[in-house]
Amino acid sequence: MHIAIIGAGISGLLSALEFIEEGCSVSIFDQQSAGKAASWAGGGILSPMYPWRYPQAVNDLAKHGKNLYLEWNEKLRPISGIDFEIHETGMLIFDQTDFEIGLNYAKLHNEPMQACEHLQQQQIQQINPRISNQFEQAIHFPQIANVRNPRLLKSIIGYLKQHPQVQFYENTWIEKFIIQNAQIHAVESTRGERFEADHYVISTGAWSEHWSSQLQLQIPIAPVQGQMLLFKGPENWLPTMCMNEVMYLIPRRDGHIVCGSSMNHLGFDHRPSTQVQQDIYKASLNMVPALAELQIVKQWAGLRPSSPTGIPYIGQMPNIDNLWANFGHYRNGLCMGPASAQLLRQLVLKQTTIVDPQVYTPNALVSTL
Numbered sequence: 295m296h297i298a299i300i301g302a303g304i305s306g307l308l309s310a311l312e313f314i315e316e317g318c319s320v321s322i323f324d325q326q327s328a329g330k331a332a333s334w335a336g337g338g339i340l341s342p343m344y345p346w347r348y349p350q351a352v353n354d355l356a357k358h359g360k361n362l363y364l365e366w367n368e369k370l371r372p373i374s375g376i377d378f379e380i381h382e383t384g385m386l387i388f389d390q391t392d393f394e395i396g397l398n399y400a401k402l403h404n405e406p407m408q409a410c411e412h413l414q415q416q417q418i419q420q421i422n423p424r425i426s427n428q429f430e431q432a433i434h435f436p437q438i439a440n441v442r443n444p445r446l447l448k449s450i451i452g453y454l455k456q457h458p459q460v461q462f463y464e465n466t467w468i469e470k471f472i473i474q475n476a477q478i479h480a481v482e483s484t485r486g487e488r489f490e491a492d493h494y495v496i497s498t499g500a501w502s503e504h505w506s507s508q509l510q511l512q513i514p515i516a517p518v519q520g521q522m523l524l525f526k527g528p529e530n531w532l533p534t535m536c537m538n539e540v541m542y543l544i545p546r547r548d549g550h551i552v553c554g555s556s557m558n559h560l561g562f563d564h565r566p567s568t569q570v571q572q573d574i575y576k577a578s579l580n581m582v583p584a585l586a587e588l589q590i591v592k593q594w595a596g597l598r599p600s601s602p603t604g605i606p607y608i609g610q611m612p613n614i615d616n617l618w619a620n621f622g623h624y625r626n627g628l629c630m631g632p633a634s635a636q637l638l639r640q641l642v643l644k645q646t647t648i649v650d651p652q653v654y655t656p657n658a659l660v661s662t663l
């Protein structure tokens with residue numbers, strides 16, 4: 295079976311891995327170089343921020359992220375030569391208004407990832423002596439990890455590019471579908487090239503609304519800009535991830551610390567702004583004052599594929615037998631990515647599914663006819 299995947303972000307790349315594992319062949323298309331959009335720009339926290347603020351359907355996929363990435367890292371590393379570092383730092387959250395609900399959520403769900411304890415200042419300082427002493431309490435999630443997402447993408451792309459069942463088409467914007475008798479017959483690029491497959495997957499992230507007019511559907515996906523700031527310190531300088539007022543710090547093993555983020559509706563503009571950089575800088579120092587001593591080495595912004603509830607669309611698109619969705623992951627596409635791709639593969643190949651697929655179905659998309 296041959297699968298054409300439009301969009302080589304984490305959603306498309308992991309889908310490709312899932313399909314080739316089952317013996318399918320894959321063509322994967324991207325308008326630019328693979329793995330350079332939101333999936334590169336993100337922070338890589340392997341849990342929704344404040345999971346209790348998200349629908350259960352988001353957490354049901356996200357909870358598999360860490361373990362599935364551990365498995366993929368073992369499988370890909372010997373071939374790609376890249377360790378994408380699933381860094382189990384745990385997370386401290388300082389928002390007092392979330393303490394009770396966070397602790398209750400942990401009890402209710404009894405998931406290792408949600409395990410949570412209430413800490414007083416002395417315990418906070420033992421776990422992470424860099425934290426500002428203005429924080430007298432925190433809730434601590436010891437099992438939350440982060441993945442080094444630029445390396446993750448490099449590893450998957452490297453693995454896929456050497457695989458005999460995979461063809462990559464970069465710098466290829468897929469403009470439209472060629473539809474015959476409620477089936478996609480081919481996709482067509484802006485250069486007029488046509489590519490045929492048995493099944494077609496839309497994993498076009500923030501650009502997914504593009505398909506609305508041709509498919510005569512309302513596809514409610516819009517780009518939401520998120521900006522990041524990168525500090526560099528000595529190795530293991532910051533022992534835990536930190537979160538306060540929706541701003542976070544994510545330490546990598548080699549001393550890089552990714553700080554973010556903002557939420558702005560600016561269309562497809564992904565240029566970082568000085569004002570937002572200052573806001574992130576201030577929020578970061580508020581949690582860890584000693585960051586002022588470190589160098590800022592980079593800043594950037596990316597476009598999250600926002601969906602109305604944060605629940606992605608995964609499954610068969612309405613009215614067309616061989617067209618499938620895996621888009622709209624909004625703020626959680628890296629942690630939901632592995633389970634989303636697995637669910638997609640299971641639906642296409644008519645296998646038992648990892649979760650009940652109903653809540654993700656694109657059948658809910660409204661027709662504009």
Ligand SMILES: Cc1cc2nc3c(=O)[nH]c(=O)nc-3n(C[C@H](O)[C@H](O)[C@H](O)COP(=O)(O)OP(=O)(O)OC[C@H]3O[C@@H](n4cnc5c(N)ncnc54)[C@H](O)[C@@H]3O)c2cc1C
Pocket residue numbers: 300301302303304305306323324325326327328329330331332333334335336337338339340341466467468469497498499500501502504519520521522554555595596597598599620621622623624625626627628629630
């Ligand atoms: C600042 C920031 C921080 C984030 N932090 C986290 C986090 O800590 N944890 C987490 O889980 N998630 C996080 N996210 C969210 C996560 O990055 C996204 O949900 C995820 O990357 C979406 O992946 P995707 O593959 O669907 O989209 P993308 O990575 O955007 O990939 C879509 C691809 O499709 C291509 N494309 C689009 N249209 C076409 C077309 N017509 N033809 C050919 N190619 C096309 C694009 O070029 C692009 O490469 C963050 C996002 C941002 C911006």
